[in-house]
Amino acid sequence: MADASTEIWEWLSFKWFLPGTLQNFDWENPIVFFALIGIPIIFLLRWLINFKFNQKLEVAFPKRQLKWRPISLLRFVPDLLMAISLVLLIISLARPQKTNEKVEQWTEGIDIMLVIDISESMQIEDFKPNRLTAAKNVARDFIKGRFQDRIGIVIFSGDAYSLSPLTTDYDLLFSHIDDISFDMIESRGTAIGSSLAVATNRMRESDSKSKVIILLSDGDNTAGNIDPITAAELAQAYGIKMYTIGIGKEGKVPFGKDFFGRTTYVENTLDETTLRKIAEIGEGNFYRVSDNQALKDVFALIDEYEKAEIKETRFKDTTDFYGIYLRWGIVFFLMWLLLKSSFMSNVLQD
Template sequence: MLTLAMVIIALARPQRSNEKVEQSTEGIDIMLVMDISESMDLQDFEPNRLEAAKSTAIDFINGRFGDRIGMVIFAGEAFSLAPLTTDYELLTDLIDDISFDMMDAKGTAIGSAVATATNRMRESDSKSKVMVLLSDGDNNAGNVDPTFAAELAEAMDIKIYTIAVGKDGMVPYGTDFFGRPQMVESYLNETTLRDLARIGKGQFFRASDDKALENIFEQIDQMEKAEILESRYKETQDFYRPYLFLGVIFFFIWLGLKSTFVNNFLLD
């Protein structure tokens, strides 16, 4: 009976399958372009526009996977803070250290910033290239026309998202002698940023507070996802051999005991 049982199990060919799934991503190249001009110190965001933008940008970076991300900052001139990299820890440290005294030139050179970011992405061979520009002002400095810079970016298949940061009207800025909040007038001209997004085949956003800014970065995060490539491997192992081997052993044991007193005893 044991012999027959082992043979039946062996004929059933018991197996164990081990399926492996390997995932890889075809990342996106993203260049963050951030305004650090004096008006970014206005406090209609907590604690001000620049710090809110930095915090949200860091959260955005930490939510990405497999993308190369770089950073350009600008005021009256533009400066490449970080090339495209996957070293997110280094990048977030650099962003955390951004301050208003990093540039002496006054004003808002949006055209120069777009041109600098485009130049940083010039040699990228990624299938998807994205620029996210954040500013609270109109182009009033630099020697590069924003429209020309955007057309150059579009020619290199760089999609441009623009975010206008701030409220129109009276907004808080510092305190007076008695510690009371001071109010200054803020006016944001959206025209340039809207034109950049239109030329760059991206999208324009308006952020009036911290929450709106977070929501905008979340939207961009959802729209610009890396392509996940999945490969499946299936390994199968047969386990019929031990049962067949045991069946053969039991068979020979039965043959050896067939003519002995043990077999006669069992028959009796």
């Protein structure tokens, strides 16, 4: 009983006629609103027909007895009620609705380990401001473009260290990337083989259909206790795909400034052969990059290669409100029928 009472009071609410309420509706048949133009035309034609053809009764009154009274405006009330009824009927025919659409997205996801070199040579400034900062920036952008993929981070220098396990908490990954610095690992060198082994160990128990390692380094394997090729074969045995990125130019490259502000240069070498072999074993690709833009392009390319199919389910719940305006239209129509036979009507016309 209470629900019925609430529904009636809801129907009687003035809010249904507020501009804000009408603007928030979705309209199934908006073209019907063009019929609103016809309402004043109908009343104008009706007035012209009545003026020309209706009977007229001439009655002689002295001018002093012809006085206008406000009550005479009441004869327009029936026409006003009819106009309102027609407007409400048109609104109901336009089919006001509210749609609540919910979209659920999911994907099987990919497990990705980012393996980043933080050795001293990553301070070289052939990338701006240096190689490591450029690598951190593209890694951050790469993570932003993923959806429900688990991503982990391994850093390495003379040793390899798992900075983050596989996770979908991308804010946590951004925080870890911000914290990466050259002094996080004390031992010097470039332990490429160890870094692959640590990344493989992190992905060993993963049941994901797609597992990927992205290795970024700028030097030769000079440290660690496992050969890079052996580590790559171990990763391949676990079904891990490997991309390798050689970062930096060959030869003399800028390495900061001396006491007098002059740019210093160091000789840079890169074991491109080993990185190519790792990518070949892992059925991925090797890329050589020499500036910031090239590094961005490579990560964008890998991002496209390793996209999981995103599936979505849409739930659409539509509520119609045309009944409210139809009932109000009927009410005004009945009021018009009632008043058209009352003293408010022009007896000579009706």
